[in-house]
Amino acid sequence: MTLAAAATHGFLSPTGVEIAFLLVGIATLGAALIMVTTRQLVHAALWLVVALGGLAVEYLLLTAEFIAWVQVLIYVGSVVVLLLFGLMLTKAPIGRSPDADSGNRWVALAVAVAAAASLVWVVVDAFRTTWIDLDGPAQGSTEVSGEILFRHWVLPFEALSVLLLAALIGAIVLSRRDKEGPAQGLPADRPVREGNS
Amino acid sequence: MHLAHPAVLSALLFSVGLYGVLARRNAILVLMSVELMLNAVNLNLVAFDVWLRDTLHAGQALTLFIIAIAAAEIGIGLAIVLMVYRNRGSSDVDRLRDTAEAHGPDDSGAGHDGETPADREEKAEATT
Incomplete structure (x- = not known):
């Protein structure tokens, strides 16, 4: 059965949907990588928009169109705006902030690379000869x-x-x-309270 | 379409999000990376739902639920981050070490910021 599937779907003759999926996937992955490595905090939120929009295109290519539009509406529309408001309200620096990454970034890099290697190895090994049939009516x-x-x-x-x-x-x-909270607290203790309204 | 394409893409996106959660210092950037991890899982769910041709479309229904839960999570998370910022003046997760275990009797107090224990107690009270 796998041989028959491999005969009808070749690795060397990708369909147009496959090529589009790969290109958009590379763009999405690149945007995600820039998002977690950039030193400008607001740019990270904007690269998150690119990554989430790329994922919406991937949903469209997988014929799940309703989820794609929900993704655009909720993630790109509201979650990113919430995140930008959060960055604004916590007075994130506009320019490059040198301490955007914590000190344990090399440990984090090792953990992420190990997770990526093991996950990709398992997934490729498991689904090497499996194809999605995208023909027929749209499923989403x-x-x-x-x-x-x-x-x-x-x-x-x-x-x-x-x-x-x-x-x-x-x-x-x-x-x-709190209504009576600031009256009890020392005003000198939290100077950020006034500027945060 | 080869099933390995969306599966590998979601695995890589999940790892990128994992790196972001572990390596970022600002709490809001950590929340962004969590969103990336949730989206990687969503891509997996949609791909396997389309592959299996599930009559109940459990993958797509669960994807919609995850999107709603992620929206709730980001709202609560941002509220917590804003409250911590209002009380502490910082949203760096590295500097919120008040509940960290003390290594010895010397640094059982909060020697890292140069603040007194009474100051810390007052701040902890303001947080609640």
């Missing part, structure tokens, strides 16, 4: 996603809405300022 269109989401996954969906509500209330409570 909005109609299909809506049907399976509201027919088979209603209960997790509702539980997730409760979780989102809890997260919303938690974020409000965490970022709320």
Whole structure:
């Protein structure tokens, strides 16, 4: 069976979808690498936009179009804006900050390279002769996603809405300022409090 | 399409995110790297869902759930980082060492910042 699959799909005759997937994947990986290594904090958030947008294109190439648009809306639209606001509110330096990486970056590099090597080795060894059949109707269109989401996954969906509500209330409570808190505390102790409003 | 392509890409993206989580000093950059790791897992889920032609589309449903949970996580995480910044004046994860284990009787206090134990207690009280 694997031989028949290998006969119909060759390594040396990639389809157009495969070439596009590889090119966008290289761009995504490069953006991710620049994101974790750049010394300018705001640029890291902007490279994250490139990486997440590349992943949305990969979802489109895998015929999961609804997830691709959800990715664009939620990640590129709101999560990155939240991160930029967080950088702004914590007064991140605009220019190059020399201490963006901590002292244990070489240990981190060793751990990441080891994880990448073992994961890639296992994955390539396991799925060497497996091909995705992308023909036929799109499997992730909005109609299909809506049907399976509201027919088979209603209960997790509702539980997730409760979780989102809890997260919303938690974020409000965490970022709320105590009314009588600053009156008790020493003003000299936290000079950042005034400038952070 | 070869199944190894999305699987390898997601493994590499996960490793890049792992490096970012371990090597970055700013807490917000750590949160960004966590987002990258979550997205690598999402790509894996979508690829395997398309490969298996699951009738329930469990992979895509779980991807949507993970996206929602990641949004909740980033909201809570940023609120916590902002609160820590407001109380400590810094969001560097390397400098938040108040709960670190002391190595000896000498540096059982907070000798790293030059702050007194009473100061530390006051700050810990402000955090709660």
